[in-house]
Amino acid sequence: MMDWTTRECRVFHRMLSRHARLYTEMVTANAIIHGDRDRLLGFEPLEHPVALQLGGSEPLALAQAARIGQDYGYDEINLNCGCPSDRVQNGRFGACLLAEPELVADCVAAMNQAVQLPVTVKTRLGIDDLDNDEHLARFVDTVAQAGAQVFILHARKAWLQGLSPKENREVPPLQYERVYQLKQRFPELTIVLNGGIDTLDAAEAHLPRVDGVMLGRAAYKNPYLLAGVDRRFFGCHAPEKSRDQVVRELLPFVAAEQQRGVPVKHLSRHMLGLYNGRPGAKVWRRRLSTPQTAACGTEHIRNALIAVQ
Numbered sequence: 001m002m003d004w005t006t007r008e009c010r011v012f013h014r015m016l017s018r019h020a021r022l023y024t025e026m027v028t029a030n031a032i033i034h035g036d037r038d039r040l041l042g043f044e045p046l047e048h049p050v051a052l053q054l055g056g057s058e059p060l061a062l063a064q065a066a067r068i069g070q071d072y073g074y075d076e077i078n079l080n081c082g083c084p085s086d087r088v089q090n091g092r093f094g095a096c097l098l099a100e101p102e103l104v105a106d107c108v109a110a111m112n113q114a115v116q117l118p119v120t121v122k123t124r125l126g127i128d129d130l131d132n133d134e135h136l137a138r139f140v141d142t143v144a145q146a147g148a149q150v151f152i153l154h155a156r157k158a159w160l161q162g163l164s165p166k167e168n169r170e171v172p173p174l175q176y177e178r179v180y181q182l183k184q185r186f187p188e189l190t191i192v193l194n195g196g197i198d199t200l201d202a203a204e205a206h207l208p209r210v211d212g213v214m215l216g217r218a219a220y221k222n223p224y225l226l227a228g229v230d231r232r233f234f235g236c237h238a239p240e241k242s243r244d245q246v247v248r249e250l251l252p253f254v255a256a257e258q259q260r261g262v263p264v265k266h267l268s269r270h271m272l273g274l275y276n277g278r279p280g281a282k283v284w285r286r287r288l289s290t291p292q293t294a295a296c297g298t299e300h301i302r303n304a305l306i307a308v309q
Helices: 007-016 029-034 037-041 059-072 086-090 094-099 101-114 133-145 176-185 200-206 217-221 223-233 243-259 265-271 281-288 291-296 298-308
Strands: 022-028 050-055 076-081 119-124 150-154 190-194 212-214
Touching: 007 022, 007 223, 007 243, 007 265, 022 029, 029 037, 029 050, 029 059, 037 059, 050 059, 059 076, 059 101, 076 094, 076 101, 094 101, 094 119, 101 119, 101 133, 133 150, 133 176, 150 176, 176 190, 200 223, 217 223, 223 243, 243 265, 243 298, 265 281, 281 298
Parallel strands: 022 050, 050 076, 076 119, 119 150, 150 190, 190 212
Antiparallel strands: none
16 A cells, blocks of 8 residues: 555545544655654544554564654554565565564564554465465464464465566455464454455455454545444444535645645545545546646635535
8 A cells, every 4th residue: 555545545534434443554664763754654643543554674673663653653563564566575575574484573572572552464375386374374373472463464375476566466366265264273363354355245244254354445446435434343323424524524634734835636636536436426536636636725625526516
């Protein structure tokens, strides 16, 4: 979800669901240590609960980055062991770490010692030819012994050689049954399923077999999906917000961001799918994509809202 689950995106998604846990983009430990921390880590209080997703493979650096994330107020530190991009592989983190369970355990142990937050791991089922249940179980068991109690499993392997990151989200087949079996093998761990889930019905169908479900691109492409989460999964009795209500509630944040010099398109681009499947969806997308949105900000968003009503 690089460049997708930005601060602006998370604020928008929080307007749709009060209780779903949000995750940042993957941020490398070294970027946090040496870079612009406010830009990389800053978030709005309303985003809670929100998890910081880290990339890296150096225990001391990850521990330092995790401590900084804790100081910024995050609710969870998540180590990414699932991203298959070439850039990530060259940095020796992401999905390639599946081949090094002892190193991941060292990273998790170091982070656990540095923070009082839950340290969790997001990973795949396997990589390249290293793709069998025994290795996956060994990886989970080794890392769990270092202190990770929550594992988010993207239910497909990653081909690090020959497939692009986009192809790795689509070509390797989904294998939900392997995630179910992992939960049976480690009933004491929290196992969260990710990958290919595009409706709340589909999410609910998995919950008897796993502890949780993560939505990724489905929530981005069809964000109004999140509006039904609180009532269905968290026992919230408040009525779902309408799309129009969500837009109106966002306008003060858009205006404040514009005052700070943040281009309005940094938020409006995340809102393009809000009316997907509804009359006026094309008009909404077209209006939000015009140069006037960046120039006029909230006024143009209001005009787009009027156009779809």
